[in-house]
């Protein structure tokens with residue numbers, strides 16, 4: 001599949017220094033049930049980590065742990081060897097999380113929605129028009145949120161990544177509702193972000209072009225497996 005990079009220059013990534021985001025010995029419990037156990041990962045500047053696994057294996061839960069929207073029952077998450085829980089504000093500032101819910105305000109125009117998020121993230125509105133362009137939304141800028149299609153809403157959510165630059169992108173099934181052309185736009189953005197030293201952690205059930213990504217198979221960390229997860233490789237190269 002051709003992998004084209006648009007020629008317009010992207011907003012700068014706020015962190016150009018090498019960084020490491022890691023999890024160690026994570027245990028996730030939801031509704032009093034252990035979802036995964038003894039899970040570790042490591043993501044460096046420029047890396048992509050692809051979360052795969054059957055429904056219910058814990059991909060969304062892991063992304064929410066990484067975003068500090070959930071807390072591990074045991075284990076820890078670190079940024080450059082420092083616990084992220086010790087400075088949640090700093091972690092929020094370096095993280096952009098795009099989950100299943102579309103967060104589009106129905107009465108605001110699409111551009112106003114993206115500008116609202118950008119201001120909320122402390123980024124101002126400098127990059128808003130570039131963000132709309134990145135996801136082919138410019139001609140929809142004045143359309144109210146309530147009139148957008150599912151794929152247009154999804155693209156508006158993804159535009160946040162460009163409108164408010166941050167090093168760590170946590171994306172939960174970001175290709176849901178996207179057509180093939182829109183997936184290609186996302187793939188381009190992911191490539192550019194990584195080329196600028198950003199990190200991507202992404203869950204998906206669909207094919208996505210993510211060169212050099214490593215794959216983390218969540219079902220390997222299901223509690224109660226006969227063979228301990230620590231006895232098997234944590235990460236495999238993407239095929």
Ligand SMILES: Nc1ncnc2c1ncn2[C@@H]1O[C@H](COP(=O)(O)OP(=O)(O)OP(=O)(O)O)[C@@H](O)[C@H]1O
Pocket residue numbers: 030031035053054055056057058059060061062218
């Ligand atoms: N709010 C919640 N309260 C209790 N249990 C939950 C909650 N949300 C999810 N779970 C449970 O946690 C487990 C993992 O769910 P999660 O959504 O992380 O899986 P997933 O791998 O992302 O699934 P899918 O591929 O279907 O999106 C499931 O068994 C689910 O029932």
